[in-house]
Amino acid sequence: MTESGLSGVISRIGGYAAHHDRRAALANTVALVVASNQPFYPLYIYWAVSQTIWPALASFLSTPFFLAVPALMRRSPVLGRTMLVLAGIGNTLLCQAVFGAASGVAVFLFPCIALAILLFRRTERAIAFGLAAVAFATYLAPSGIFGAPAHVYGFEEYAAFRRLNFLSAATLTALIALLFANAFDDANAQPAETEEPHQT
Incomplete structure (x- = not known):
């Protein structure tokens, strides 16, 4: 792909994630980051856990829901933000x-909880x-409600699995925190609006 073609793709992705509502734009960014990272999850398992990666393919079932978040956000920001959190919870349930x-x-589930609290306004606390x-x-x-796993890994493999999932979830949570921190910094950097003097 040429440099101009790559720039065009990046521009279209940025346009798809853009939204006039700051929380909606943040949710769109998180949704697309998660969706773009999902194809690499089996590779992470291969490198860090085991060569048995076929169970990870089930996680792709949630990818369309993450990709659909920006489109739904244009119809209803509340539904779009709700979809993101539910997609995260559903994907976690599926993987478990x-x-x-x-x-x-x-x-x-921890970054899902963080998103649930951060993405909704005070009037949407319920x-x-x-x-x-x-x-x-x-x-x-x-x-026990999930039944037997699709594949039983070894003791050391499960230990490596837990490390991988902890690092992945911690990285996602840190990204969410960074996005919100930057959003608040950008908001604080904007000059305060002043009232125009009254005409006499």
Whole structure:
């Protein structure tokens, strides 16, 4: 791909993620980052855990939901932000069913909780707390409800799996925090609006 072609692709992705609402734009960015990273997850497992990576292909089932977040955001920012959190929770549930609780994949519920709290305004707190409650309930659900994992890894492989998932979830949470920190810095950097003097 030529440099101009790559620039065009990047521009179209940026346009797709753009939104006049700051929270919606942040949610769109997170959704597209997660979707773009999902194809690499099996490779991370191959490098860090085991050569048995076929169970990770199940995580691709959630990719369309992450990709659809910006499109839904244009129809309803509340529904778009809700979709992002639910897609994260659903993907975590799916991966826990496939890999088993011993993989530590439930740690991805923590960035879901962070998103649930950060993405909604004060007037939308009922939605935020409801989504956070769903994430907490999912984390606390008995592991037996998911049945047997698709593949049973070894003891050391599960230890490596937990390290990989912890680092991945921590990186995602740090990215979310950085995006919000930058957003607040940009907002504070804008000059305060002053009232025009009254005409006499």
